[in-house]
Amino acid sequence: MEETNKTFEFHYKIDEKPYAVKGIISSFECEDDINIENMDLEKDKEFIFNVSLMSNPNINLKIFDNTSALVYIIGYKGKEGQLGYIENNIFIPESDQNELVRQISVSILEILLINGSGHFTDQ
Numbered sequence: 001m002e003e004t005n006k007t008f009e010f011h012y013k014i015d016e017k018p019y020a021v022k023g024i025i026s027s028f029e030c031e032d033d034i035n036i037e038n039m040d041l042e043k044d045k046e047f048i049f050n051v052s053l054m055s056n057p058n059i060n061l062k063i064f065d066n067t068s069a070l071v072y073i074i075g076y077k078g079k080e081g082q083l084g085y086i087e088n089n090i091f092i093p094e095s096d097q098n099e100l101v102r103q104i105s106v107s108i109l110e111i112l113l114i115n116g117s118g119h120f121t122d123q
Contacts, residue, residue: 003026003027003117004026004027004049004112004117005024005025005026005027005117006024006025006026006111006112006114006117006118006119006120007022007023007024007025007119007120008021008022008023008025008107008111008119008120008121009021009022009023009119009120009121009122010104010107010121010122011122012100012103012104014098014099014100014103019055019056019057019059019100020055020056021053021054021055021104021107022053022054022055022056023051023052023053023054023104023108024050024051024052025049025050025051025072025108025111025112026049026050027049027050028045028048028049028050028071029050035089036086036089036090036091037089037090038090038091039073039091044073044075047073047074047075047076048071048072048073049072049073049074049108049112050069050070050071051070051071051072051083051108052066052070053066053070053104054066059100061096061098061100061101062085062094062096063083063094063096063101063104068085068086068087069085069086069087070083070084070085071083071084071085071086071091072084072105072108072109072112073091074109074112076091076093080109081105081108081109081112082094082105083101083104083105083108
């Protein structure tokens with residue numbers, strides 16, 4: 001599969017407060033020594049992407065804390081896409097489903113559906 005490397009900058013307005021979110025989406029490096037206990041990597045590795053996010057103003061949500069490996073999985077358990085974390089070799093779906101997290105998740109899926117690499121913005 002072709003390597004994915006995309007960046008984006010989108011702007012959201014939640015409760016009349018503006019947020020600028022920048023992110024990087026890249027192919028998930030699935031080497032032989034990687035094991036995610038609750039996933040079939042042989043089958044799903046092409047649908048897993050590394051994600052890194054930052055926001056302005058700074059938001060105290062786990063998806064912006066880059067100490068855990070944030071990933072996006074297309075088709076996880078029948079969903080269009082799922083943000084989550086890999087911790088202790090287990091995929092943990094993002095449980096904070098506030099409006100901003102949902103909008104970011106939809107934006108990531110939209111970007112992944114566009115062929116090629118590059119920088120994407122809503123401006």
